[in-house]
Amino acid sequence: MSSTLKDIAQRTGKSITTVSRALNDYDDVSPKTKALVHRVAEELGYTPNLLAQRLQKHRSDxxxxxxxxxxxxxxxxxxxxxxxxxxxxxxxxxxxxxxxxxxxxxxxxxxxxxxxxxxxxxxxxxxxxxxxxxxxxxxxxxxxxxxxxxxxxxxxxxxxxxxDGVYGMRLVAEHLAGLGHRRIAFIAAPPDLMFARHRLEGLREGLAMLGIPLDEDLMVGGDLTQKGGYEQAGRLLDRPDPPTAIATGNDLMALGVMSAAQERGLVVGSDLAVTGFDDIPLAEHSHPPLTTVRQPIxxxxxxxxxxxxxxxxxxxxxxxxxxxxxxxxxxxxxxxxxxxxxxx
Amino acid sequence: MSSTLKDIAQRTGKSITTVSRALNDYDDVSPKTKALVHRVAEELGYTPNLLAQRLQKHRSDxxxxxxxxxxxxxxxxxxxxxxxxxxxxxxxxxxxxxxxxxxxxxxxxxxxxxxxxxxxxxxxxxxxxxxxxxxxxxxxxxxxxxxxxxxxxxxxxxxxxxxDGVYGMRLVAEHLAGLGHRRIAFIAAPPDLMFARHRLEGLREGLAMLGIPLDEDLMVGGDLTQKGGYEQAGRLLDRPDPPTAIATGNDLMALGVMSAAQERGLVVGSDLAVTGFDDIPLAEHSHPPLTTVRQPIxxxxxxxxxxxxxxxxxxxxxxxxxxxxxxxxxxxxxxxxxxxxxxx
DNA sequence: AGTATAAACCAAAACGTTTTGGTTGTCAAT
DNA sequence: ATTGACAACCAAAACGTTTTGGTTTATACT
Missing domain, CATH: 3.40.50.2300 (Response regulator)
Structure with missing residues (x-):
């Protein structure tokens, strides 16, 4: 069914070498031969075997x-x-x-x-x-x-x-501080991920620069999933002294946070501020739309x-x-x- | 750097054949030789060249x-x-x-x-x-x-x-009819797509079964994008006799429809009914959340x-x-x- | 001693390309 | 008639595997 250089060689009466070089447009093949080879290749529906090509070329593209x-x-x-x-x-x-x-x-x-x-x-x-x-x-x-x-x-x-995750989270810190928030919680990403570290650092720096105290109890770990955000938010909100704002390490967790808040009768946006990070397409369409940090993924x-x-x-x-x-x-x-x- | 069967063969003093067969656990290789080959392979960090393997096996997995x-x-x-x-x-x-x-x-x-x-x-x-x-x-x-x-x-x-797209759109027709809609528009998908045909057919059948007249002017073509939905909806809504419901051939267009409606001061859900198809993740989080037909993509x-x-x-x-x-x-x-x- | 059986091994071909290092034939210049 | 240059072609090696079809050696059975 699938034809090879050998088939073309046989049909044209040329060698495999010449056929190969004809198809690759080398200039030591006469125009006439090239034309012939191309025509026969067309006729036979020749497609090069990429595996063989790659094996030989040491490249897989x-x-x-x-x-x-x-x-x-x-x-x-x-x-x-x-x-x-x-x-x-x-x-x-x-x-x-x-x-x-x-x-x-x-x-x-x-x-x-x-x-x-x-x-x-x-x-x-x-x-x-x-x-x-x-x-x-x-x-x-x-x-x-x-x-x-x-x-x-x-x-x-x-x-x-x-x-620049540090910068991104600083923007969040400034934004929340500017809205008057003083008790700000953060649901971080797993600490072995580099971006988690940057984002946490950015928040710390941002709050420090603004002179806002940071309650270590409000810095909790997250797993980047909606469910994880939901659970951690639940714990934060059920504290005797809940935060007024919850920032998160990614958008998905923020969506979970909003669910948890809404389940407790809180209105996200007035009773509780929530922020995400990434600006995934969902963020624009969430309920309410999510304030977040945009990176052009x-x-x-x-x-x-x-x-x-x-x-x-x-x-x-x-x-x-x-x-x-x-x-x-x-x-x-x-x-x-x-x-x-x-x-x- | 990357080692081959040949390298292992040299190191073990066996032939390439034997090495290959040892690694593939053929039973015409003595346990002792197998052990040796495996040890040396390990030492050299041998990984088979998949291209060569596939070329020979006529399979690419x-x-x-x-x-x-x-x-x-x-x-x-x-x-x-x-x-x-x-x-x-x-x-x-x-x-x-x-x-x-x-x-x-x-x-x-x-x-x-x-x-x-x-x-x-x-x-x-x-x-x-x-x-x-x-x-x-x-x-x-x-x-x-x-x-x-x-x-x-x-x-x-x-x-x-x-x-079953026909069935799916019949559900939509029934739902809209049940809510009292009589002027129902449809923004279809490109007609060369098979699912477009099914969905259109389902809507037609559904409405016919319910005895609801179908205005051909309200059946328009769409391109599956949010922008396309937005534009077509605009045209429909600006008619002297606009529809009270707009069904669409996919969710993305429905999102566009909602934007167009909201831009005209209409409240989606009361002034205008909108439906989608697919139930992409965005649908649940749109504003308002989208009534749609769920297929488990x-x-x-x-x-x-x-x-x-x-x-x-x-x-x-x-x-x-x-x-x-x-x-x-x-x-x-x-x-x-x-x-x-x-x-x- | 001769023959069968089995265990352990291997050389060479094959997969389909590209590249290397040629050869052959023609023509023009010496 | 050589020589050199050039155009056109090609055989064989190479890429790294697996498979085919063996061979060799040892052991067991008549």
Whole structure:
């Protein structure tokens, strides 16, 4: 059924070499032969066997992306956006995208090794960095092209794009303080994630600068899920001295917080201020719409992918490190009528 | 750097054949040799070259999914959900997922051909079927395993999962009629899409059964986007005799309809009823929450992928054709206080 | 002693490309 | 008649596996 160079060679009476070179437009093949080869190739419906091609060329023209998900969390909107950005950029550059999921842990590096050494991918996109990220250490050590969304606590000698989470949370702190809040709670992200650290730090700094005391009891851990936000918010709100504002480490948890508040008869926006982080598409349509920090996830996905492809091609990177300034998106979940300003 | 069978063969003093067979646990290799080979393989950090393996085995253990998107519409929530389902199922079965985007048209089939004949994938998932779907004709003709989300107008001699769109829209018709609506508009999906046809047919049937006259002027075309819904709704609402209810062919357009209505000072739910179709995650959180028809996209993605993998493995399919009954999810966009019933 | 059986091993072919390092034939310049 | 240059072509090696179809050696049975 599927034809090979050999078939074309037989049909044209030329050698396999010549056929190959004809199809690749080498100039040591006569125009006449080229035409013949192309015609026969067309006739036979020839398509090169990419596996063979790649085996020989030591290139797969494929970028890898392994989503660090637990269970079926593939559908996390954050990952969907990343995936969209990476996928579109890869397609535009003529690269395929190989997607896989693998929970953080023991077997994780094995999957990276397998894909890299198995020549399935030419490079990797790494997302959702941990403070000490073994994936990055491995890739760095192995000398494989990779580009990262996020930073680590270690040496930043790799190409990355990240948002300035410290700045983002400072904006939140200022916003909440400006609305008069003094008892501000924070549901953080898991502390091994680098962005969790930045965001927590930003809140601390922001409040400190404004001279607002920070109650350590109100700083609690979260797991990034809606359910987790719901549960932690419940605990915070049931305290004898509940906070008047709850900031969260990501939008999904903020949605959970709003549910918990509403269940207790509180009106989000007047009785309780809630903020998120990320500005996933849902945030705009939540009830009430969520005040949050916007980072252009889709765009970041594109950019990281573009960096990776440049790296793979051996081109010079314009910028090795990109840190984007996020902006505060004021909606209704903190009660202030959103001013019609465009974010800085 | 990356080691091969040859390296192991040299180190152990055995032949490449024996090493290969040892690693694959053939029983014509002595236990002692197996142990030796495994130890050395470990030492050298051997990982098989998947390209070579696949070239030889004529299998890629990869399923392909090409999203038929125009421009950067990768982020359509519908596709995200599908992708999540397919991706998780594939990962669970030990398959890789190769994702690509390609707008419908000329070049589309070429991409399928290339991936199939290039041995990049063992089979395809086809989504968002057209009435006459060339992709399906090609795959059928080429004898390549594939499984489909959706149906076509032609012979249904391929494995698919689909929702009963006719039934779904009949539920909508009944619901709207039950609320007293008589002037009902519909913003349809592009008519070459099979599901568009089903949904339109369902609405027609439903209204006919209830004896409600159907004004052809109120049946308009849509493009599935929020913007498209917004524009068409604007035109409908600016008529001298506007409808009291606007049903739509998908949720995204319904969101656009609500914006258009609200911009005109109408209260969605009392002044105008709006319905969607799909029940994407956004629907629950829209403002007001959207009454829509629920189809379990994520689950369908999983199931289609499972079917494909069974097909690839040559296993018997339990069911060749699966048609799921959707259910109406009553929220606030039609005004009725949502009864606390569980959908049928 | 000769023959069958089994255990352990291996050389070579195959998968379908690309690349290397040629060869052959023609023509023009010496 | 050589020489050199050039155009057009190709055989064989290479990529890293798996599979085919063996061979060799030891052991057990007549």
């Amino acid at each position: 494929t970028v890898g992306l392994i989503l660090p998900t637990f269970g079926p969390r593939f559908s996390d909107p954050f990952f969907s956006e990343i995936l969209a950005g990476v996928g579109n950029q890869a397609a535009e550059c003529g690269y395929d995208l190989l997607v896989s999921t693998q929970a953080p842990g023991e077997k994780e590096l094995e999957v990276y090794r397998q894909k890299v050494q198995g020549r399935q991918v030419d490079g990797f996109i790494v997302v959702r960095t941990r403070c000490h990220d073994l994936r990055i250490e491995y890739l760095r050590g192995a000398g494989i092209p990779f580009a990262v969304f996020g930073r680590t606590a270690g040496k930043l000698d790799f190409p990355f794009v990240d948002e 889709y765009q970041i996905g594109r950019q990281v992918c573009r960096m990776l492809i440049q790296l793979i091609r051996g081109e010079e990177l314009e910028q090795q490190h990109v840190i984007l300034q996020p902006s505060l998106v004021v909606r209704r979940s903190c009660g202030s009528t959103p001013p019609q300003m465009s974010p800085l | 990869t399923v392909g999914l090409i999203l038929p998107t125009f421009g950067p519409r990768f982020s359509d929530p519908f596709f995200s959900e599908i992708l999540a389902g397919v991706g998780n199922q594939a990962a669970e079965c030990g398959y890789d997922l190769l994702v690509s985007t390609q707008a419908p048209g000329e070049k589309e089939l070429e991409v399928y051909r290339q991936k199939v004949q290039g041995r990049q994938v063992d089979g395809f998932i086809v989504v968002r079927t057209r009435c006459h779907d060339l992709r399906i004709e090609y795959l059928r003709g080429a004898g390549i395993p594939f499984a489909v989300f959706g149906r076509t107008a032609g012979k249904l001699d391929f494995p698919f999962v689909d929702e 994520y689950q369908i993605g999983r199931q289609v992928c499972r079917m494909l993998i069974q097909l690839i493995r040559g296993e018997e399919l339990e069911q060749q054709h699966v048609i799921l009954q959707p259910s109406l999810v009553v929220r606030r966009s039609c005004g009725s206080t949502p009864p606390q019933m569980s959908p049928l």
